[in-house]
Amino acid sequence: MKKILSLSILSLAVAFSGCKKDSEFLDIPPISIIPTETAFSDPALVISVLGDLYNRMVDFSSLDNGWQSFADFSETFPSENGSYWIVKNTGWGYGNWGLYDYGYVRDLNLFMQRIEASDKLKAEDKKRFAAEGRFLRASFYFEMVKRMGGVPLILEPLQYDYKGDPTYLQRPRAKESEIYDFVIAEAEAIKNDLPTSLEDKSRATKAAALAMESRAALYAASIAKYGATTPSVSLPGGEVGIPASMADAYYQKSLEASMQIINGEAGPLSLYKSLPVLSENFAAIFLDKSSTNTESIFIEDFKAFAGKTHGYTTNDQPYSISDEGGDAGRLNPSLNLVSNFEMLDGTFAPIPATDGSGKAIAYENQEDIFAGRDARLAGTVLLPNGLFKGKRVDIQAGNITAAGQIILGEGDLAEKFIGLDGPVNGREFRTQTGFYVRKWLDPTIGSGRRGRGSDVAFIRYRYAEILLNAAEANFELGQADLAADFMNQVRSRAGITVPLTGADVTFDRIVHERRVELAFEGHILFDYKRWRIAHKIWVGEPTGIVEIKTNLGKALQRSTQPWGLWPYQLADGPDAGKWIYKEVLPSNVTGTNRFLLGNYYSQIPDNVISANPRIIRQPNQ
Amino acid sequence: MKTSFRYIVALSMLASIASCKKDNYDSPSSQLSGRIVYQGEALGFENYQVPFELYQPGYGGSAPIRSSFGQDGSLNALLFDGEYKLVVPNGQGPFVWPKTNGNPDTIAISMKGGKAIDLEVTPYYMIRHQAITVSGTDIVADFGVEQIITGVDGRNIGEVALFVNKTQFVSNAGDSKIIRKIDNVDVVSEQKLPGGAITDPNAIHLVVPIPELEVHQNYLFGRIGVRIDGVEDWLYGPVIKVTY
Incomplete structure (x- = not known):
């Protein structure tokens, strides 16, 4: 009885305590979400919204989307057991490199709408934020048009009315040229709303907007001009392909944008020339985040011990100098790339492993074989016996007798003569081509540890590229002398002593200069695509050593398989102790790169086409 | 212990019976x-x-x-x-x-x-009266190429070729023809003839020496291919097995 009484009192108490008004009980301001009006009332909060939008920018190869994004196209060999597919593949899928993210576009459009609607922000803040939003949106459309051609141009957040008929949301693809026009027009429209100060290079500046314009107009121009060589890579509605008649106007646009940067209208920018040793200087461009780096224009910044770091150094540091025992050495530049660095007098020569009669040349020091080359070689590639973090890499494939017999040691010493850094076929995390990558590799203590990570910034746009953009635009507009001037600035910084004259500047020169200057910066695929030479370089047939040694500096030099250059130490004979080199195709390279016409524009996913019948398909796939 | 074992048996039997419903399509047939x-x-x-x-x-x-x-x-x-x-x-x-x-x-x-x-x-072209035979130490192809599409839509011959492979997959692709490294130089078992060098499209003669293979086999597969200017895919004849 007592029990029933106490139970009923208890349940009554429960029932009454639940008798609050719904509005009192449910309408509690959320503590984990900042409402839109609050977020857009305070500049500090807007920056955190903007920070997310900056973080979602897409780069083709960047330090935070993995070392593999640098690895393809036979510029490197991937030294990791799980990644040999890159060199075993016989081509690329039509869907590769695709980008179709209207979720991000919507967020950008919403951002701009809310900035516009906000009445609590100061007018000057509003202006800058809106310009940054438009910069990010234009960048993203540029990134999409590079990969997909014309895409629907959506400039306002779309809202579905849930009435069952989404046709009013289905937009067709814009012309490829319209997207480029949009990027160029946006850059022009916002450049004066953005700061000219280059204090914070991870945010949009006037220079960043102009650099984007310079690159985008150049892409559009070359697609217009060289697209004529591949007439089948186009669609009748212009969603893919740009008429050749528009080329000159785009080149002009690109040149104007480049010249504004070169003339200093967008802040004090110049080539980085801080260190006396040219190769060290070149490597430092990609490491120096201080204000002495006048070369970088727009970067993706990282910060150690603050949650934004990347594993590039962990993945690619030399094995013997690894901070993270055993985690190292994945990205091995190929001989294909290495051979294409010129001699200091501006001539091309293969890496001299053998003399004219085919006999191996013996070198006193390992690095002698690379003597007299473009300083960018040692700045981009860590060569045998190269210095990193105060130690020298140990790259040796074995000993060799004067008669040519390779000795690796016997019994317990089976591998006595093999370097700690390789090369041995199939031994992952050590070089298998004889080279390690140096660009972006962080010499800071601890940067190779997984826990700490590296905070080297990724440079999206830099001054040297602007010079090369200006050179290319000048060349295509028939002003070869001006083109030579701009190229010579970049080349003399690399130590090349003989300047180019206007007559020396050819299409091959333009292609070559960008390949060596901008290696591992995410350019090669899009450059080869816009010049429409990708299908002529990546032809799907093996690359022989003859091809590696000839046609150096030529735009159409075949490069379908990454070769290596292995050092051996002579064990006897008059040259005992000296080094000889052998060109080697790493045994894991069994595939060949084949670029099909259908690869020029990435496939639009089936679900997109199926949801929006107005989207037309890419050509040749 | 015994009980739990019994439960497990009972449960798994139940599970197997319960899952014995038809919940799948038949596979396409x-x-x-x-x-x-x-x-x-x-x-x-x-x-x-x-x-x-x-x-x-x-x-x-x-x-x-x-x-x-x-x-x-x-x-x-x-x-x-x-x-x-x-x-x-x-x-x-x-x-x-x-x-x-x-x-x-x-x-x-x-x-x-x-x-x-x-x-x-x-097709733009057809390969006619093709024959691939062994002659001494060579594999020899004789064939003609007939232009089917003529006029404005017609295309020129880019090149014609004979490819030889160890297996029955034979084509211009890097892994579908024999490529041997001799002193680090690729020797490819193919002969290609540019379209401009064809004198009589009705009687083309191509020769590939029989390659020395690491593992001997007394048969090889040959195939004739035609590349058409401005067309990505090659046109091929049938794969022909030759023994020697």
Whole structure:
């Protein structure tokens, strides 16, 4: 009885305590979400919204989307057991490199709408934020048009009315040229709303907007001009392909944008020339985040011990100098790339492993074989016996007798003569081509540890590229002398002593200069695509050593398989102790790169086409 | 301990019985087979390089089933019974697929049990009276090339070639012809002849020396290919086995 009484009192108490008004009980301001009006009332909060939008920018190869994004196209060999597919593949899928993210576009459009609607922000803040939003949106459309051609141009957040008929949301693809026009027009429209100060290079500046314009107009121009060589890579509605008649106007646009940067209208920018040793200087461009780096224009910044770091150094540091025992050495530049660095007098020569009669040349020091080359070689590639973090890499494939017999040691010493850094076929995390990558590799203590990570910034746009953009635009507009001037600035910084004259500047020169200057910066695929030479370089047939040694500096030099250059130490004979080199195709390279016409524009996913019948398909796939 | 074991047995029996419902479709069982032909003669392609797409309208989205023709121009697909539409995407294959307003025509296929179809197309060229034989230490191909599409839409011959491989997959692709490294230099078992160097398209003669293989075999496979200017896919003849 007592029990029933106490139970009923208890349940009554429960029932009454639940008798609050719904509005009192449910309408509690959320503590984990900042409402839109609050977020857009305070500049500090807007920056955190903007920070997310900056973080979602897409780069083709960047330090935070993995070392593999640098690895393809036979510029490197991937030294990791799980990644040999890159060199075993016989081509690329039509869907590769695709980008179709209207979720991000919507967020950008919403951002701009809310900035516009906000009445609590100061007018000057509003202006800058809106310009940054438009910069990010234009960048993203540029990134999409590079990969997909014309895409629907959506400039306002779309809202579905849930009435069952989404046709009013289905937009067709814009012309490829319209997207480029949009990027160029946006850059022009916002450049004066953005700061000219280059204090914070991870945010949009006037220079960043102009650099984007310079690159985008150049892409559009070359697609217009060289697209004529591949007439089948186009669609009748212009969603893919740009008429050749528009080329000159785009080149002009690109040149104007480049010249504004070169003339200093967008802040004090110049080539980085801080260190006396040219190769060290070149490597430092990609490491120096201080204000002495006048070369970088727009970067993706990282910060150690603050949650934004990347594993590039962990993945690619030399094995013997690894901070993270055993985690190292994945990205091995190929001989294909290495051979294409010129001699200091501006001539091309293969890496001299053998003399004219085919006999191996013996070198006193390992690095002698690379003597007299473009300083960018040692700045981009860590060569045998190269210095990193105060130690020298140990790259040796074995000993060799004067008669040519390779000795690796016997019994317990089976591998006595093999370097700690390789090369041995199939031994992952050590070089298998004889080279390690140096660009972006962080010499800071601890940067190779997984826990700490590296905070080297990724440079999206830099001054040297602007010079090369200006050179290319000048060349295509028939002003070869001006083109030579701009190229010579970049080349003399690399130590090349003989300047180019206007007559020396050819299409091959333009292609070559960008390949060596901008290696591992995410350019090669899009450059080869816009010049429409990708299908002529990546032809799907093996690359022989003859091809590696000839046609150096030529735009159409075949490069379908990454070769290596292995050092051996002579064990006897008059040259005992000296080094000889052998060109080697790493045994894991069994595939060949084949670029099909259908690869020029990435496939639009089936679900997109199926949801929006107005989207037309890419050509040749 | 005993009880828990008994429970486990009981539970697993229950689970196996409970799952014995029909919850799956039967796998597709209607075989669609066919060939790409010109006047009844099959065309040859590189394996996996000439795609076709099958659409089955009426099931929500419109994503196709993608597949590709075999070396001998054959197509095979296991399908459910129903209505399908077959199409070869634009710009694929060394032939002209019928088009309307620039869009490739679909071919309606009604599947009910097995079905065999011949897809008639117009190739740019046909390889005629081909013969691949052994002559001494050489593999010799004799053939003619007949231009089918002439006039404004006609295209020139880029090159003709004889390829030789150890296996029955033979083509211009890097892994479909014998490539030997001799002193680090690639020696490819092929002979290519540029279109401009052909004197009589009706009597082309190509020779590839029989390569010395690491593992001896007394047979090889040869195949004739034609590259047409401005067309990505090569046209091939049948794979011919030669013994020596």
